[in-house]
Amino acid sequence: MFDNPSDKLITEIFQEKLRLEKEGYFPRVVLIGKDSFNILKNDWIKSYKALPWSDSIEAELEKKAHSKIFLGDGSLLGLWVVKVDTIEGFEVRW
Numbered sequence: 812m813f814d815n816p817s818d819k820l821i822t823e824i825f826q827e828k829l830r831l832e833k834e835g836y837f838p839r840v841v842l843i844g845k846d847s848f849n850i851l852k853n854d855w856i857k858s859y860k861a862l863p864w865s866d867s868i869e870a871e872l873e874k875k876a877h878s879k880i881f882l883g884d885g886s887l888l889g890l891w892v893v894k895v896d897t898i899e900g901f902e903v904r905w
Contacts, residue, residue, distance in 0.1 A: 844898045
C-alpha cells in the first residue's frame, strides 16, 4: 500500500489531522522527532531535485540554513512542521 516510509508517515500525520478536525479542533502544527523529520526531508530532497527549477529551490534552502529567523522547518498538509528533540515520531497540535 505504501511505497516508502515517507508515504506511510505522511498518511499517519494526515489521518491524525483529520481525526482532530472531526473532534472540532483546528490543528496548526506537527511536532516531529529528528528521525521522522529526516525520513521526510530525504524523500523531499530526492523529489525536488528532479524539478527543472531545483537550483533556485536549493538556493532558497541555503539562505534558510544561514537565517537567524525561525518560522518552522516547513509546511505539510497545511501544518507548520517543527523538528523537536523531545519526541519520537510526531504529534499534531492545535
